[in-house]
Amino acid sequence: MNDVSSSPATPAQGGAYRLDLPRFLAVLLGGALFGFGLAASTMIQPQVVLSFLRWQDFGLVLVMGGGVVLTALAYALLPRWRQAPLLGGNFERHASAWNRDTVIGSALFGIGWGLCGVCPGPAIAGLGAGSWDLLWALAGIFAGAWWQGRQASTN
């Protein structure tokens, strides 16, 4: 898994993000913190998400609020404090766009989320807590991503 390519770690300019051992471990830790948070907040349980969407329990607001505040602080402050990330390379900026695809895609995403209470992060993390039902949702998400890619390729 490590050392995918020998090109420099500048994904914006092309070349894979070189995954040496320190980076492998750092990314794994980032994912683990995220997954622990999803599990601890019970977001890996679709029933909890659905009870939020039915306005019976507003816990998801606290989950998203806590996540957004910390993320906002990190994204705003870290590039001011440091020239580069701890393990080198560059701080990525991921600009989102507003267009027809954003609206249609987000609307369909919401319909699916409202139907099953599962979104991409919890679908993956739930497996760590032995929630095997989520494999169905995961299969659906993989199929949906393929469907979208297929459509985007032929256009």
Added chain:
Amino acid sequence: MGTLAAMMQWFPTGWAHYLVGGVFIGLGVAWLFLATGRVGGMSSVFSSTWSFVSQRSAFQQPRYLNSRAWRLVYALGLILGAAVWWLFFSPRQPMHTGLPVWQLLLGGLLVGYGARRGNGCTSGHGICGMGSFQLPSVGAVLVFMATAFATAQLVAAWLPAGVAR
């Protein structure tokens, strides 16, 4: 104290675990950014992983090819983190969604298609996009919240036996 008691009705299962969970999610995204400089949304891994097996042009974009390795490791970390919670902080009972298979499959299909077409999900637009104050992400969140509320309320009204609780 009256207002506080009234607010607690919004959180029938308690509020602290929600906030703790949200803080850990934020810590994960912040750590990934501090250590590697990457922006850690979750839905891209479903497209970037397809790039290993599909030669279609949409999957062979540099943004997927260049990030597919670390995104898979990130996903692996997600499973690991949830496993740590399950082993050490939960009653360690098997978890079931209580949802019928068709609902998980069809819901998942729309989630996967929609998140990729809209270029983000609850973490990509919700956490990372809003965390960097991007108006398109705020718009995306408003759109998917609206359709999710409507769908969940309609499903609860029409299929009360099909959903847990």
